[in-house]
């Protein structure tokens with residue numbers, strides 16, 4: 001491909017080095033390999049001389065020259081020294097250039113004239129990955145029923161149609177709404193974009209609106225919805241706002257971080273009925289806002305449950321659960337509250353008898369409404385993907401739950417209360433239609449339950465009933481995490497000590513197993529009043545234990561099967577492909593796909609590009625916008641879009657400061673370097689958006705809203721946008737960096753093809769990463785390999801003078817490189833993006849490292865993918881020299897122990913068993929900077945033990 005090289009005029013600095021005087025070989029600790037290929041280095045380590053050996057290597061496929069240089073004086077060329085150190089190892093070894101760090105100042109001059117483009121040289125071959133026969137799991141999205149078929153208020157049905165344009169039920173809604181209305185704890189697994197949010201929000205609103213007398217905002221928080229990200233919180237809150245339109249006395253509220261705590265406190269004091277928030281922020285208010293009380297909370301929703309745990313939020317989630325239990329417990333023993341509750345019931349009764357016509361549907365009495373009026377709590381967990389951690393969470397938070405899985409072929413409603421069928425296969429998947437027939441004005445679940453189970457569903461009026469005794473616990477391994485409830489009554493403590501023990505709180509027990517247990521016990525007592533009583537009791541306990549576990553297997557085993565099989569479901573309407581792209585061609589290929597999708601596509605496309613780090617997001621979005629459209633985004637966005645700047649962020653809000661900073665940067669831009677004279681490469685404007693967890697809150701929300709409203713455009717983002725967010729009309733998801741797990745793959749792809757819409761998903765893989773596809777195939781994800789030779793084709797449209805596709809690609813790459821080298825600021829950003837990616841890459845979780853192996857990377861080629869011409873060492877050096885890099889991210893993930901100490905009244909949690917088992921250190925590192933809880937920065941950096 002030498003013919004593709006552009007004309008070159010490169011200052012051969014190398015020559016000087018070549019003529020450097022040779023030093024005594026004894027100064028070397030290691031002698032270079034005589035068969036030197038550029039991969040080994042002679043390293044000089046004299047005791048008192050800090051000088052280094054110099055091997056000059058040409059990066060990026062250029063013929064390499066071995067030049068060994070020894071000097072007892074200052075190194076002549078530190079750039080090349082650093083280059084050596086890095087390239088010989090093929091990875092970063094901080095200490096080497098740290099030693100040299102202070103000796104060198106970056107004085108990167110603009111490079112005038114042309115330079116060698118080795119874009120198509122020395123690239124590895126692109127392997128052809130044959131497609132294996134994979135039968136993907138599919139899910140029927142729509143149920144063929146309408147909302148009118150549900151037992152909900154007609155105003156809700158009308159509202160859904162008029163304000164949300166929804167008439168037909170989705171499968172998950174058809175299955176979940178009746179069960180939730182029954183007040184049962186529910187775990188829902190359903191594919192991305194299948195309408196899970198409405199599946200729980202609708203029955204919750206229904207349950208609340210039926211409370212008489214009508215609830216008001218001062219009554220306390222009735223429902224808490226916990227979601228992992230701010231965007232999802234906003235989206236969920238907005239849905240609730242729409243749903244409560246006919247029921248104006250229900251007030252939803254949002255606590256999502258990033259806003260002023262004071263304003264939020266004021267809002268909380270005003271009162272809310274439904275609270276939607278991120279765990280960090282909710283927890284923050286639990287600590288600092290005295291008016292924040294969960295005594296009236298009858299429903300807890302944990303959306304994207306696996307992510308909540310995965311992200312290291314388990315402590316926050318546990319603290320919220322604990323606070324609900326504690327506040328309710330405290331309220332239970334409050335005589336005033338008891339009086340009030342009794343009064344409410346009386347008024348309720350009289351209201352109903354006195355004014356039967358006030359509400360035509362006052363006769364609708366869902367169990368969920370009763371739960372809201374009692375001391376009980378309903379818990380709803382949702383996710384498109386399940387993990388062991390979710391099973392554990394179900395164990396500690398749910399009681400006699402129902403598992404709803406909507407995937408075809410295994411669709412089931414597995415009820416932990418459903419009696420065992422010891423001989424039959426209780427796990428046999430029930431066909432969707434049979435399972436989900438919604439009988440007129442009755443509930444399928446209640447129909448199926450044996451009479452004693454009906455009794456189970458009656459929420460006891462007895463206020464002495466301990467809400468925290470979660471009978472379902474015996475069914476799950478979550479019991480192992482009894483420390484969550486360590487302050488509870490002795491009874492529950494004892495239970496948790498001995499997982500196998502039948503619940504001992506005799507007076508409270510009314511579950512299946514307990515019922516059987518007491519029945520048998522009574523029989524025994526009748527026959528043998530005293531003899532061998534103790535022994536027989538023991539036997540009964542064992543027998544009942546087996547029965548109880550069999551009875552609950554319906555739920556437990558269904559869930560276990562789902563987790564163990566670990567097969568993932570994606571909407572069938574998404575066309576999934578992967579593209580194997582050599583490292584050096586990645587950036588131009590990305591540009592090509594953007595041009596193809598957003599410029600050449602006459603309808604105009606809307607796409608999301610997932611990248612690994614926030615530095616990559618910032619850099620790429622600005623670089624691509626600058627090059628393709630000619631907008632000088634860097635200056636335009638100054639002060640608005642900076643990452644993690646701590647105190648600087650505040651200053652940026654100040655107009656004066658902002659003006660000054662952009663002024664200075666502009667002058668630096670003008671003085672030091674030339675601005676590209678030509679305009680953008682594309683004739684039309686492409687709207688570029690960027691989103692990551694460390695953006696200022698206002699900017700983040702603005703971007704999210706703008707992108708949702710946009711008809712087309714490109715959103716470059718981190719995984720902060722991978723979960724739950726519902727952006728209309730996204731027709732392409734591009735994974736520029738491979739996901740950290742198959743689960744992440746599913747959620748990223750799930751941003752398109754929502755609600756049975758058509759979508760496409762492309763994943764970029766390096767040749768060394770190609771086998772990652774096999775990993776996905778094992779999870780029943782089917783992908784097709786795209787033809788890489790046509791991937792650059794659309795670049796010809798923006799470089800019409802180029803004779804070939806390759807020349808067009810080189811032209812575009814040149815523009816990208818020119819821009820990236822046009823100022824110190826650009827270079828610094830590029831270097832930071834590059835180093836952040838290298839760091840990210842070496843932190844891939846162990847499960848995927850086999851395919852995403854940092855040792856396989858060619859860091860020199862990688863620099864090219866960041867439009868950089870320097871060596872990896874030089875880049876690291878430059879990135880490090882930036883003061884911005886030293887600013888710690890202002891966000892944090894979870895409860896800090898120091899804060900716990902400061903607030904002795906706040907219950908200290910000792911969680912960790914399941915957390916440590918499931919949350920992989922690396923994976924939390926991957927997400928750590930992305931999910932800003934909006935809390936104040938940590939005072940001290942916690943030492944890792």
Ligand SMILES: Nc1ncnc2c1ncn2[C@@H]1O[C@H](COP(=O)(O)OP(=O)(O)OP(=O)(O)O)[C@@H](O)[C@H]1O
Pocket residue numbers: 166167168169170173190191192193194195196197198383384723724725726750754755
């Ligand atoms: N019954 C319905 N008919 C048509 N569209 C619906 C219906 N219910 C929900 N939707 C739409 O489907 C889209 C996806 O819904 P939602 O965000 O709740 O999916 P999800 O299952 O929570 O996805 P994820 O797992 O990605 O969070 C939304 O745009 C929503 O408005």
